Amino acid sequence: MSATVAARKRGKSASGAGAGAGAGKRRRKGDSSGDKGKSKGGGKMNEEISSDSENESIAPRKTEEEEEEELEETAQEKKLRLAKLYLEQLKQQEEEKAEAREFEEDQVAGKLKEDVLEQRGRLQKSVAKEIQAPAPADIRILRGHQLSITCLVITPDDLAIFSAAKDCTIIKWSVESGRKLHVIPRAKKGAEGQPPGHSSHILCMAISSDGKYLASGDRSKLILIWEAQSCRHLYTFTGHRDAVSGLAFRRGTHQLYSTSHDRSVKVWNVAENSYVETLFGHQDAVAALDALSRECCVTAGGRDGTVRVWKIPEESQLVFYGHQGSIDSIQLINEEHMVSGADDGSVALWGLSKKRPLALQREAHGLRGEQGLEQPFWVSSVAALLNTDLIATGSHNNSVRLWQCGEGFRQLDLLCDIPLVGFINSLKFSSAGDFLVAGVGQEHRLGRWWRIKEARNSVCIIPLHRAPRPPAAGS
Numbered sequence: 001m002s003a004t005v006a007a008r009k010r011g012k013s014a015s016g017a018g019a020g021a022g023a024g025k026r027r028r029k030g031d032s033s034g035d036k037g038k039s040k041g042g043g044k045m046n047e048e049i050s051s052d053s054e055n056e057s058i059a060p061r062k063t064e065e066e067e068e069e070e071l072e073e074t075a076q077e078k079k080l081r082l083a084k085l086y087l088e089q090l091k092q093q094e095e096e097k098a099e100a101r102e103f104e105e106d107q108v109a110g111k112l113k114e115d116v117l118e119q120r121g122r123l124q125k126s127v128a129k130e131i132q133a134p135a136p137a138d139i140r141i142l143r144g145h146q147l148s149i150t151c152l153v154i155t156p157d158d159l160a161i162f163s164a165a166k167d168c169t170i171i172k173w174s175v176e177s178g179r180k181l182h183v184i185p186r187a188k189k190g191a192e193g194q195p196p197g198h199s200s201h202i203l204c205m206a207i208s209s210d211g212k213y214l215a216s217g218d219r220s221k222l223i224l225i226w227e228a229q230s231c232r233h234l235y236t237f238t239g240h241r242d243a244v245s246g247l248a249f250r251r252g253t254h255q256l257y258s259t260s261h262d263r264s265v266k267v268w269n270v271a272e273n274s275y276v277e278t279l280f281g282h283q284d285a286v287a288a289l290d291a292l293s294r295e296c297c298v299t300a301g302g303r304d305g306t307v308r309v310w311k312i313p314e315e316s317q318l319v320f321y322g323h324q325g326s327i328d329s330i331q332l333i334n335e336e337h338m339v340s341g342a343d344d345g346s347v348a349l350w351g352l353s354k355k356r357p358l359a360l361q362r363e364a365h366g367l368r369g370e371q372g373l374e375q376p377f378w379v380s381s382v383a384a385l386l387n388t389d390l391i392a393t394g395s396h397n398n399s400v401r402l403w404q405c406g407e408g409f410r411q412l413d414l415l416c417d418i419p420l421v422g423f424i425n426s427l428k429f430s431s432a433g434d435f436l437v438a439g440v441g442q443e444h445r446l447g448r449w450w451r452i453k454e455a456r457n458s459v460c461i462i463p464l465h466r467a468p469r470p471p472a473a474g475s
Contacts (some may be wrong), residue, residue: 131464148443164205329379437462
């Protein structure tokens with residue numbers, strides 16, 4: 001009896017111990033043999049509930065452990081990620097700094113190269129190909145002079161234009177509005193107490209590179225110095241024995257060069273109101289003069305057929321031959337190259353190291369006259385955009401012509417014609433190269449050989465638009 005009771009107790013305890021272990025199998029057994037147990041309905045429900053509760057109680061424990069592991073790993077990964085991100089940022093910053101330094105070095109090197117080329121007179125920026133011919137409606141016409149415009153200058157900041165004419169007046173114009181800012185009237189000969197001014201045809205003007213001084217010369221052998229901002233008269237230089245035909249300031253200084261029909265070149269110090277020296281060499285009346293930064297100037301010798309380079313400190317000169325007619329206009333392109341125009345219709349490009357033109361364009365503005373008696377149109381004015389390959393020339397064939405200088409200034413190629421009726425007596429490019437100013441008259445600035453009645457005495461502002469550059473390949 002006692003053995004039987006003990007065996008039963010052992011069986012119960014064993015069944016109780018195995019109940020938990022076999023709980024996961026009960027549901028499957030219950031599904032396959034649902035008719036084997038007593039109290040089928042309640043027992044099966046109880047077994048299913050107990051099995052689910054046990055499974056749910058086990059699952060959260062694993063999830064919490066996994067979450068803890070994931071949290072621990074995320075913290076480590078976050079530190080590693082932030083460290084990598086910080087290193088990447090430092091690397092990117094260093095690369096950007098290196099690129100910026102390289103860009104700055106390239107810019108500095110490019111600027112230094114340009115400065116060296118400019119000093120050597122070999123700088124030739126390519127801008128001519130980008131210039132588009134302006135529409136006639138875009139040309140602004142400023143009228144105020146009664147007689148033919150003879151000369152003009154643009155202030156270094158490109159905000160104002162000074163024009164002078166055979167009516168002996170000087171007008172200061174606003175480039176933006178086209179309005180008159182100031183008028184220096186004609187002075188009557190022998191009258192006392194009147195404001196200073198010119199009493200004869202004004203032939204030339206120049207403005208200092210800092211925009212402080214304006215100089216003007218006339219047929220009465222006088223050079224008048226003005227304060228450019230207020231147009232107040234400062235000094236009068238005398239000494240030439242004939243009409244003053246050319247003026248130019250040395251860039252960066254207040255040293256003034258002048259030339260005259262008396263065949264001489266004179267040097268003045270405007271800041272000190274003093275005369276410096278006189279140079280001789282031309283065999284006929286000098287028609288024009290120009291200068292840049294070096295202590296030298298270039299002159300167009302008119303009917304003596306020469307272009308001369310004057311070295312002021314050495315008091316020496318270089319003589320160039322090439323035109324067959326009277327050389328009436330000249331301008332420096334850079335320190336080593338220049339362009340000139342003559343009444344034989346030719347335009348010449350010069351290098352200071354050669355006595356003959358590097359390029360000579362004959363009949364630059366075509367021919368006039370009856371068949372068999374044709375004569376070339378005179379080239380009355382030339383202009384060059386400093387240190388570039390862009391040239392402008394004027395005549396009286398109803399157009400201003402733009403030209404491109406070839407490589408090494410050894411060729412001239414026509415770009416376009418800009419329609420303007422009358423004698424183009426003066427041409428000037430703005431410092432930025434975004435517009436060209438033409439002084440137009442019914443007569444040539446140096447005489448009255450022809451008169452174009454339909455022309456208007458005016459200052460014309462010609463916009464120079466640049467064509468957009470084509471997009472890079474693959475963009």
